[in-house]
Amino acid sequence: MPDLLAPFAYDYMVKAIWVSALVGAVCAFLSAYLMLKGWSLIGDALGHAVVPGVAGAYMLGLPYAVGAFFAGGLAAAAMVLVRQRTRLREDAVIGIVFTSFFALGLFMVSLNPTAVDVQSIVLGNILGISDADVVQVMIISLVSLAVLLAKWKDLMLVFFDENHARTVGLNPRALQILFFALLAACTVAALQTVGSILVIAMVVTPGATAYLLTDRFQVLLVLAVLLGAVTAALGAYVSFFLDGATGGIIVTLQTALFLLAFFFAPKHGRFAARRRALATREAN
């Protein structure tokens, strides 16, 4: 039987666990909004689009967050522009933009293979995170959380009914830009934890799971954040024993919880629906 407390004896493990929890919490917060609008793919797109920014930042010796944020913003602007100027569908636009950014990123890495550890961008490397990176991730996550705590209700209004949001004096355009800026920032933070390929899971799955469990947005937010934080922390903890990629474990845990909710949620789960169907058939 392994020593369950062993991970806590290592500094790097303790750091990994709480950094993961923090990132998991913010990403989950955003996931509650993202999946309601059918914008989930944008999270995926941003995760891939930041890669050239990270590569460029490493080459120039800048903090990687700066480069990633820059590339993310550029990608978002490119998507908006292509969307406005053409009649292409959203998914096609997103697909074109993010693959081209990702390809550019891989190309930059191949030019300068020693400067960037591509694997740590694509797959994440929370167990080996440097102290400087911890500081960056912490600032991003805490600032984002603070902004979200102050603005969650206004954002909810904008996502639910833009026209009404306007009539109560809000500025929907500004709030949408704020949301996507936070999303880009948190995508960057999540790169370290789960890597660019799995960022999409962090910004979709907790919200989707919570959606099956409640009919109230404020409850959904709390559930999503708890799910995100706990699965991320647990994933980091478990990866100590399994010696596996932390990102893979975190996302597997989130998926497992999603499946549990999918089948067993009290109101929206498959079994509940089945029970209701049976009950009405017997009543007739």
Added chain:
Amino acid sequence: MNLAATVPDEAWNPVALPSLRVEGVTVVYPNGNVALREASFSLGAGTIAGLVGVNGSGKSTLFKSIMGFVRPSAGRVEISGMSVQQALKQNIIAYVPQAEEVDWNFPVLVEDVVMMGRQGHMGFFRMPSARDRALVDTALERVGMTEYRKRQIGELSGGQKKRVFLARALAQEGRIILLDEPFTGVDVKTETAIIELMRELRASGHLMLVSTHNLGSVPDFCDQVVLVNRTVLAAGPTADVFTQDNLEKAFGGVLRHFHLGGSDLHDDGDARRVTVLTDDERPVVFYGEHNTSRPASPTPREEK
């Protein structure tokens, strides 16, 4: 009219007597489509105004420009002497959306939606006060939705859904209420209830602009009518504007209509005839000698 009597005794009341002025508004969509050209009309406090026109005539566009959602390329909208932006900041305008505009799967309960009406009145952290809660309770009560307050909004009937958004407008305490087709898909009972509520609001000085295809009800509850077809064709008191001539002009032959007169209707040489005009919902009936005759109103809606 005794104006003082129409001022509601509410603690919060930025404009006792709301007014709306649309002046030469032209709206061009990005694709070059001119949805409205030099539309002008104005409305005062204590009014229910019907906004009538064919599909695509620019009714929703007009609403959007009153809410500042589309910026007119010419002309201006003035709300109680203020710009649209200022008026929005003061929560003067409330909007009851068309049913198709709402995401019914959104995880919110009925009472949450009504509370959204209060959000512009709340402080930085958007915490509802006791007054906010009381207003939500009253609004739900007034539209008869109290017993459904814990339902998710998608789990309601069409008429109940309309009532929820009406309650939100009440809770918002907007003095100008824009209603985009509130009668589509509701039964006579709900329609009567909505009209009753609008009359109460009119008595307390509210200004309502209601788009509808329900021509038969217009003379019944609207004291003003705005006829649109890519511009404002006519606007003013219902009796002057809502005539057969004007309607035929506004609808340009797309209305279903038929005349009944001469020997089909009368045994003598009576020249009067019945004309029925309908835009697919409750028809409007004219009776008289000329196209300028008034609608045969009030429509006997109470008859069961």
